[in-house]
Amino acid sequence: MSASDQERDERGTATPDENTAGESGETPEPAEPDEAAAPLDGEEEPERSGLAPWQARRLRIAAASVLMVAAAAVLAVRLASRSSVLVVGVYGLLLILCGIVIELSRRGRTRLGSWVLGAGLVAALAADWVLLP
Template identity: 50%
Template sequence: MSEANSGPERQGLTPRQARGIRIALSAVIMIAVGLTLVLRLGSTHSVLTMGFYGIALILSGSALVLSRQGRTRVATAVLGAGIALAAAGEWAVASLS
């Protein structure tokens, strides 16, 4: 069989692998945000801190659901937005004190 008949090899992840990775990443980040929320509430009793981390938890869960539905690029954007929001909110609350 000649090489001209065989199609080009696909590089990168298959869609199923990409979904699995993003689901696992979303779950790990969701757990990390939850633990960070618990630790931060132990040291400071700020409603703003709880709100920012709560939003990050919601966005992490949304990214998990989006990944399961095959919307991996959108899930990545939502997950990045959640992390950025929590980090920016934490910085803003710390700078106010």
């Protein structure tokens, strides 16, 4: 091994021998984790707070779906009592917003979907209270 290879080993980069290990059919053994990254004996690993991203996406999709069904039910009840373009407009926009939130959550934009869902629900309730007598 030359001096430059030894320097490369000390820095932690792969040597040519490690790069050609796949040719012989053998898989290289995984590197051991750094001692600095491992927790000390008296310390615990910090626990992750909150949901995993895939859990948050599924939760947001479920919440938007439930809200969509509820908005459709309220729309049907409101249309049975009085048919108005405002009723269809308010609850139709809420249904559209729920669909947008579902699509945003599917694409990984969960925080934006949360804000859109919250703002849309508040706007629909305010419009129902103010616009619809």
